[in-house]
Amino acid sequence: MPAKRTAAATAAPTVTKSLSSGPKTLTANSSVSDIIHHVWQQYLSTTPQRTMLLDVFMAFLVLVGGIQFVYCVVAGNYPFNAFLSGFCAAVGQFVLTASLRMQTSSPAPKSGKTSSSGKDGKSSGEEGISHERAFADYIFGSLILHFFCINFIN
Amino acid sequence: MRWCLSLLLFGFLAVVHALSSSGSRLLVVLEDADEKDAYSTFWGDLEARGYNLAFESPKSDKLSLFELGERAYDHVLLLPPRSKGFGPSLSPKNLIEFMNKDGNVLLALSGKSTTPSAISSLLLELDLHLSTDRSSIIVDHFNYDTLSADEKHDVLLLQRPGPLRPDTKAFFGGEGVLAFPRTAPHTLGDSNPLLAPILRAPATAYSYNPKEDAGSAEDVVASGSQLALVSAMQARNSARFTLLGSVESLQDKWFSATVKAPGDGKESETANREFAKQLTAWTFKETGVLKVGKIEHHLANDGELNPKIYRIKNETVFSIEISEYSYGKYVPFEVPENDALQLEFTMLSPFHRLDLQPSSKTENSTIYSTQFTVPDQHGIFSFRVNYKRPFLTNIEEKHEVTVRHYAHNEYPRSWKISGGWVWIAGLWSVIGGFLAFVIVWLYSAPTSTASTTKKTQ
Numbered sequence: 103m104p105a106k107r108t109a110a111a112t113a114a115p116t117v118t119k120s121l122s123s124g125p126k127t128l129t130a131n132s133s134v135s136d137i138i139h140h141v142w143q144q145y146l147s148t149t150p151q152r153t154m155l156l157d158v159f160m161a162f163l164v165l166v167g168g169i170q171f172v173y174c175v176v177a178g179n180y181p182f183n184a185f186l187s188g189f190c191a192a193v194g195q196f197v198l199t200a201s202l203r204m205q206t207s208s209p210a211p212k213s214g215k216t217s218s219s220g221k222d223g224k225s226s227g228e229e230g231i232s233h234e235r236a237f238a239d240y241i242f243g244s245l246i247l248h249f250f251c252i253n254f255i256n
Numbered sequence: 257m258r259w260c261l262s263l264l265l266f267g268f269l270a271v272v273h274a275l276s277s278s279g280s281r282l283l284v285v286l287e288d289a290d291e292k293d294a295y296s297t298f299w300g301d302l303e304a305r306g307y308n309l310a311f312e313s314p315k316s317d318k319l320s321l322f323e324l325g326e327r328a329y330d331h332v333l334l335l336p337p338r339s340k341g342f343g344p345s346l347s348p349k350n351l352i353e354f355m356n357k358d359g360n361v362l363l364a365l366s367g368k369s370t371t372p373s374a375i376s377s378l379l380l381e382l383d384l385h386l387s388t389d390r391s392s393i394i395v396d397h398f399n400y401d402t403l404s405a406d407e408k409h410d411v412l413l414l415q416r417p418g419p420l421r422p423d424t425k426a427f428f429g430g431e432g433v434l435a436f437p438r439t440a441p442h443t444l445g446d447s448n449p450l451l452a453p454i455l456r457a458p459a460t461a462y463s464y465n466p467k468e469d470a471g472s473a474e475d476v477v478a479s480g481s482q483l484a485l486v487s488a489m490q491a492r493n494s495a496r497f498t499l500l501g502s503v504e505s506l507q508d509k510w511f512s513a514t515v516k517a518p519g520d521g522k523e524s525e526t527a528n529r530e531f532a533k534q535l536t537a538w539t540f541k542e543t544g545v546l547k548v549g550k551i552e553h554h555l556a557n558d559g560e561l562n563p564k565i566y567r568i569k570n571e572t573v574f575s576i577e578i579s580e581y582s583y584g585k586y587v588p589f590e591v592p593e594n595d596a597l598q599l600e601f602t603m604l605s606p607f608h609r610l611d612l613q614p615s616s617k618t619e620n621s622t623i624y625s626t627q628f629t630v631p632d633q634h635g636i637f638s639f640r641v642n643y644k645r646p647f648l649t650n651i652e653e654k655h656e657v658t659v660r661h662y663a664h665n666e667y668p669r670s671w672k673i674s675g676g677w678v679w680i681a682g683l684w685s686v687i688g689g690f691l692a693f694v695i696v697w698l699y700s701a702p703t704s705t706a707s708t709t710k711k712t713q
Binding site: 151152155159162163166167169170173174178180181183185188191195199237241244248251255256 | 685
């Protein structure tokens with residue numbers, strides 16, 4: 103899921119960039135491995151560090167959620183509340199992180215660079231949410247999620 | 257002082273009440289005072305066992321089973337009347353009313369005279385059926401007394417009865433042979449489950465009306481062990497009714513008669529006296545009376561006695577103390593070999609039906625107990641012991657308790673269940689990953705903003 107998403111997200115800028123700048127252009131006949139390698143290189147070179155950090159964290163969540171689901175299938179769902187809270191924590195954290203990524207991966211709004219304009223509600227509402235505001239929302243949402251999950255797992 | 261007085265009173269009561277567990281006032285309904293002498297041994301035996309015998313004629317005006325709405329007697333012994341019936345004070349309705357008030361009735365019939373229709377209708381009410389002519393006697397050409405009835409074959413010789421079923425007690429068993437002269441037989445209907453035969457006729461016996469000619473033996477109504485000589489009914493309130501086919505078997509003459517079976521049987525004494533004792537003892541509640549003592553239930557690992565509330569899946573112990581009254585004293589009750597005393601834990605229908613095992617014994621009672629796990633269902637439950645067997649008084653005990661579900665803090669904590677460790681680890685790794693992510697995110701902020709500003713520029 104995150105791999106696809108990142109591929110889709112990065113594909114559009116990659117193509118336009120490669121079209122504008124000469125050396126790394128793909129030919130129509132290039133092999134699949136070439137394409138993948140090219141996409142990966144483009145991703146590494148063009149993605150901002152914070153977005154990459156988000157992607158790493160999302161991949162980690164997919165891994166944790168996948169392990170928990172496989173364990174449930176293999177070993178049975180006996181403490182079902184434990185399964186629900188463990189699995190839902192991973193899924194919910196993934197959704198929250200994906201929202202954070204949507205709000206921060208696009209180039210930040212110009213006013214968002216300075217904190218003073220970030221506080222200005224009207225301007226941020228028109229141009230999107232500032233990164234700081236998005237991150238604060240993310241932490242708030244995550245803490246609520248963790249609180250519920252820990253409570254539910256008893 | 258007061259102690260002494262109550263002890264004295266208690267002793268006095270004990271003397272008065274004598275052997276029967278339900279009272280000693282015995283009414284004997286006897287039409288002819290002359291007949292009284294024929295049964296003198298029988299009366300003597302009853303008086304020796306502590307009964308206060310009151311002889312009354314059925315025609316007597318002051319005879320009444322009730323006095324001010326209460327029973328005037330504890331037991332009634334009815335000897336067959338000569339006339340058409342017992343009269344207004346002993347109508348079937350009154351006798352049933354007497355039994356409804358826990359009175360016991362022993363009714364004896366005779367084959368010598370026609371049974372009155374009033375008695376027949378009383379018996380019909382209890383689903384006991386006499387032959388339609390009401391004057392038949394039972395005849396057996398193989399088990400008769402050769403000394404007294406060589407011609408007529410109407411004195412039956414029978415073995416003492418064993419247990420009715422493999423799972424009942426034999427209250428009437430023993431050694432010896434019984435003589436039943438000129439018995440009026442009866443059959444048991446199948447619509448009254450409270451009836452139990454005490455003594456059945458042998459397979460070769462049949463019912464025969466001596467007033468008709470010999471041809472009547474061809475169309476017999478009932479024969480063989482369909483015919484009963486002695487039967488008992490125990491009502492739901494444990495009042496007892498016994499029907500004895502042959503009143504003559506209670507006479508002195510047959511208490512000590514010598515009889516001889518056909519074939520090369522040797523002469524022997526009858527066991528009628530012993531059987532009459534057993535029969536009256538059972539009917540007048542000297543035997544087969546069960547009493548429930550303490551009933552206790554509690555959690556298996558100690559705790560409060562008889563709590564009002566249990567939780568689902570609790571380990572629970574139930575015990576009941578039962579004694580049996582037997583000839584003047586309470587003895588430990590023992591369940592017959594093939595029978596079981598059972599406990600039901602019910603809410604509408606039983607969730608558990610368990611055999612109670614004897615766990616300990618006191619001087620005059622047995623304590624039965626069992627241990628079980630309360631079912632996984634909350635609601636209002638009851639401990640029930642429902643023990644109804646022929647010849648034993650009914651036990652019906654019901655004790656309600658509430659069964660609640662787990663309280664919120666009674667579930668095991670998540671880490672106690674090893675199967676959930678993976679998910680707990682998953683949850684905490686998500687939280688740990690989140691914290692690490694937040695820290696890294698905050699530390700990476702300046703460079704990231706720098707790079708983005710560069711790129712936008």
